[in-house]
Amino acid sequence: MAAENIDEVVDELAGIVREAGRTGDRAGYFAALYRQVTVEVRTAIHGGLFDDGARMDRFDTLFGNRYFDAYDAWHRDRSGPRCWRESFGLLDDADTVIVQHLLLGVNAHINLDLAIAAARTSPGEAIHALRRDFLLINEILARVVLVVQDSVGALSPLMSLLDQVGARTDERILDFSVRQSREEAWYNAVLLAGQNEGEREATIERLDIRTAVLARLLARPGGLARPALQLIRSTESADVPAVITHLDNAMQRPSARQGTG
Template sequence: MAAENIDDVVEGLAGIVREAVDAGDRIGYFAALYRQVTVEIRSAIHNGQFDDGARMDRFDTLFGNRYFDAYDAWRRDRSGPRCWREMFGLLDDADTVIVQHLILGVNAHINLDLAIAAARTGPGEDIQALRHDFLLINDILAGVVLAVQDSLDAVSPLLSLLDRVGGRTDERILDFSVRQSREEAWHNAVLLAGQNEQERAATIERLDVRATALARLIARPGGLVRPALELIRGTESHDVPAVITRLGNAMERPSARQATA
């Protein structure tokens, strides 16, 4: 599939979510999260929150097509970027918990795709004009993380164990993957925007290798995290369609964290 605008991105993601619900396919976990982020960005465009709404529409479309290309390549012949193959390859792994599926998708899409999409939106010196709107997305993502965290708590009640063994809250595990990775993605976007074709290919290869290494750490963490994940897995919901639906409706539920902030 290939999106021509942000509306197409939303509809494409909604289609993947619907198919995943029908098939009980865990690919719907990240797709449901990603769709909600895209809907919020589209609303921000319509509300005039960005400096250049048309540019953000193009940016989000390029970004979305990176995901669709990886999704189509995997469905077709198990090909595509290595970091996405790591993520898709764990969809049938019963040992992988819900939050790992989400972070694996975040890792591939942010640590590889985001810089590429930003550089294509603002090649050369034009990349600097994108910075304010690029950073504004962090605030949008923070709101989605809060809502999704509430949904995760409902389907994975022992997720807070990651706080005790990892020294940070489960919410910050999601936020860390997004916010810090986006800061690095901006640096790489500026780099890519100023490179020639051969240099860009080498940089993209490096980004894919690094994101793949991170994916393997996320999938198979060591130390006390591993037994914590075993406990989490034993108590969280294994009803895949219900989990996808819960994640997909997260923004429609009042957030307890927002209410108490």
């Protein structure tokens, strides 16, 4: 059943996190991150931080339902968008590290779903009035992502190796991914908002293919990243329910609150 408002999005995500923790399903990693983002967006709506709170409730609900549709399709018959199939297809791969699971979810949800949700919320010329709120929701996303990445550091002591082998010593992995992706998502939102139905379908198909290619690169990087990932995996927690619980509580820790206030 589709969520009808942001409260139902939060509740549905919480249910996925609980079930994943019970069964040891790594889908709970990204769901835990996403639940906290949605809670923060809801808090911002209630606090009057958006230009149009009701519009952002609709936006976030459409955004959330994109994820739920992909999640349900995968569990039903392994169908759904290509990029989400790439992400969900690695859930049983014990060699995939925690941050890869988070990046794969971020990749699919921002590079495909975010632009679609924005264009459906504000079609046509109305998309331009959404820009400030769109940027604010992405600031919230980036802030939560950084807190969760700090939380991952407690579970994966050698994760900083990925930055080093990627020659990004001054940028954290998830933050880099989010900042790059959200800029392009706005461009694609404006593009989709101005297209007719046939054009939108073609654009969404193109975005899905491109995002699936990115997912494969994230899942199976070359060069020095491959041995680095193997070393990271050997040192990080293999207790899936414990990892989910740790990630899901990231924003409740005092240090997180001080850093995001």
